[in-house]
Amino acid sequence: MGMYELIGIGLLALNLVVLTVVATRKSPPPPPPPDPHPESVPQPQLSPEVRGRLEQQAAATFEAAIAKATGQFGKDLDATSSRLNALIVKLTTEIVERELKDYKEGIEAARQAAIDSLGKVQAETMERQKSLQRDIEAELSERRKQLMERVDQRLGEAAVAYIVESLGQGADLGAQRNWLLDSLERHKADLKKDLADEA
């Protein structure tokens, strides 16, 4: 059973007590029931004055007792109410503080999780960006190299074609004599080996 239920039951019981006391104070005590056998028990005979005076005294005594009890009960009720109010305020404050603390912790955890997630996303984005940059630079470098090779090749071919066309049949083999003999000398061992293998 929760705290609120206990408080509710306490308040309900308090109300019942208060209502009972108030009802008791407003209605006089009921008259004694008529004797079913009046003839079997002898009843003292009081004069109406005495009887009236006794009744007044009893009523006064009763009312005084009730007033005293009611006053004491009121004080107790006030004290109880004060304590209950303080307890309710305390409990409410604690509950609110606890809920607020939980809420703050939840918010903090969510904020931290968001920060972590954002940091992770940023790190992944940076890594991806670097990777893409590396790929692009490598691709550009490769393309540049290929283009340069093509340019070199074209220029080389153009130069060779120009030289071949310019020399044509007029190549002076006499001037190349040393070149020719050097070429043969350079491959002398290879030629000997090749012809030896053939034999």
Add this chain to the structure above:
Amino acid sequence: MKPKLPDSLYSVDQVLAVAEELHQYGRQVAGRGSKVDTKELSPAAADLLATLPAGQRDESPAIEELREGLEELAATAAVITLVLAASPSAQLKQELTSWLRTNVRPRLLVNFHVDPEIAGGIVIRSTNHIFDNSFRSALIANQAQFTKVLGRV
């Protein structure tokens, strides 16, 4: 008989032509029974005939044996082909042939081809290899150097 090859006799076709020439010359010698003027022979045939001992140069069997030796040589000799950018002079052919017979193998034959596309230098083809020392291949091999040179101009 293995004739000593003069440097003026270098290619397979030339050897076969000289063999045929000697064959005809031998028949003339046999028919006349006397000396035949060698001035009608080609320089290569005359040089080859001069390798015979003096007493055998007018004898048909010796000439025929020389011819047979030439035909066998044409069929079996190692052949190296030299490709040049232009037609070489006879002197250059003999010089290159002499070098090859001195430094590689004495009894080899040399075929000369002309290919202007190589621009200059020489391409050597032996039995199993090609050694390209032409200007064209040298230029192509140094294309990067060519662009560097262009950059300096």
